[in-house]
Amino acid sequence: MPWPIIRAMTRSWKDIQLKNITSKSLFRLRGRLLAGAMMVLPVAMTVVPLHGVHAADVLGQKVGTSLQQAQTALAAHKYPQAMAAIDAADAVTGKTEYESYTIEQMRAAVAAQSGNVPAAISAYDKLIASSRTPAATKEQMALAEGSMAFTAKDYPQAIAVTEKYIKAGGKNPQMLTILIQAYYLQHDYANAARVQQGQIDATIKAGARPTENQLQLLAACQSQLHDTTGLTRTYVQLATYYPKPDYWAQVVHSVLSNPNMAPGLRLDIDRVRLEAGLVKTSAEYMDITELAMQAGLPQLALDIINQGYSSGVLGHDATAPRTEKLKALVTQGVAERKAGLDAATAQATTGNALLTAGYNYVLFGQADKGLAVMKQGIAKGPTDINIARLHLGLAQAAAGQKDAAIATLNSVEGTNGARDIAQFWVLKLNAAPAAH
Structure with missing residues (x-):
């Protein structure tokens, strides 16, 4: 089953629209682009200084006569008559x-205002290709092309004109x-x-x-x-730039759902859940405490059980006697x-044993020696x-060495x-100083 936050986001994304390309703003854009085409066109031969004489x-x-008729019809919102007059001029x-x-300016004006997207785009293409059109206006025209096609839900056309641009x-x-x-919106994810x-x-x-959008x-x-690696990376970025509870929860979910998760990381997984505020029951606190003891880190176990008490989860239900015994x-x-600890360190013969001994020194307040x-x-x-580097980084964080961690x-x-x-811990360290 998909993660519920993803389902909610997929639904809510439909509300993420083009904030700067609404129908009103598009209409204003058309007006700016085509103001020249709306000038009075006298029937006689006349200079019309649209973009330089x-x-x-x-x-x-x-x-001139046909375009004058087109302009009059356009002003009256008689689009078929306006387009017919333009065709007559073109003939x-x-x-x-x-x-x-x-003629193409006027055709673009009529097509844009009447919602004839193919005709408008065809006219814009010719105007964009013309040396008469200034570069800044060409960009506005290209934006108008893409906007009109998108607003008309002609997504293939919107893709074509924007890719060309x-x-x-x-x-x-x-x-x-x-x-x-x-x-x-074409499902080409x-x-x-x-x-x-x-x-x-x-x-x-x-x-x-x-x-955020x-x-x-x-x-x-x-x-x-189903790109789980990419999704985890994106949620790390969301939680970094926009630290909301839902994003933190999704980061944790992504971390914990790794199908290749090593069994030796069980305590580390629970520490992620604990740090993210996802541990809610006394049974969970006691299980994590016991895992820390089994890992040979009793001070970490004590810190975890104390956190359970300070959060109000431990000591208030039927498990209170067992919790006291565990503490x-x-x-x-x-x-x-x-x-x-000194004797155990001196007798350590493996890398794992030295890592555990050193982590204990750090947790007991002897950071330099432990690291x-x-x-x-x-x-x-x-x-x-x-895993060794992970634990060294956590120990450095516990010692207050944020950059090194x-x-x-x-x-x-x-x-x-x-x-x-x-x-996950890098993300937490960048968001705020992390405890061990």
Whole structure:
């Protein structure tokens, strides 16, 4: 079953529309683009200075008369009559380049205002190709093309015009938004994710923050594509830039749902759940406490059980007597481990044993000594180098060495879940100082 947050997001994404390309704003854009075409066109041969005067910028009698009729019909919202008059002007033989250009301006005006998307796009294409049209106006026309096609739900056409614009070197972010959303609404999630990921990466590279909507859309695409690795990465970014409880929960879910999760990471998984506030029952607190004891980390076990008490979960139900016994056992374990830690460290013969001994030193407040012992353990060769690096990073975080912890955690690799857990802690460390 899909994760419920993803389902909710996929539904809510339908509400993420083109905020700057509404019907009203599109109408205003058309008005700005086509103001020249709405000028009074006298029947006689007249200079019409739309984009700079040229020597031959005059309309002949036949073309001028037809375009005057088209303008009158357009003002009266009589679009078929207006288009017929434009066609009549276009049928005149021997037209000058300027006359053809002006005809396409008027055709674009009528087609845009009447909602004839194919005719409008055809006219815009000719205007964009003309050297008469200034570069800034060409970009506005391209945006109008994409906007009209998208608003008309002609997504293939919207994709075609926006891709053409982008391939020509266009940089308007609204065109990227149109392209991404058109792909998404056509259920072409792979291309929507590809373009959206590129936009997000470029934004981050420029030192800016991607919008929440962009990240949500990418997550929705990755969910549809069953791209669990990409989805985890996107939720890490969402939780980083927009730290909301739902995003934290999804990050944890992504970490815990790794099908290759190593059994040796069970305590680490529960620590992720604990840090994210997902441990709610006394049974869970006691289980995690016992796991910490089994891992040879009694101080960590004591910290966990104390957290259960301070949160109000422990000590108030039928499990209270058992919890008290467990706490007493853990407290005794702390005292015994402290007393024998030096001897245990001296007798350690494996990388794993040195890592555990060093972590205990850190938890007991001897950070420098403990971290040095842990590094000896890594040098000696632990069973799993990535789990070892994960624990070293957590120990560095517990010692207050945030930068070193992040660097160590970022060095964790592999597919057994250690890297996912490490990235969770990197995220937490970047959001706020983390406890051990």
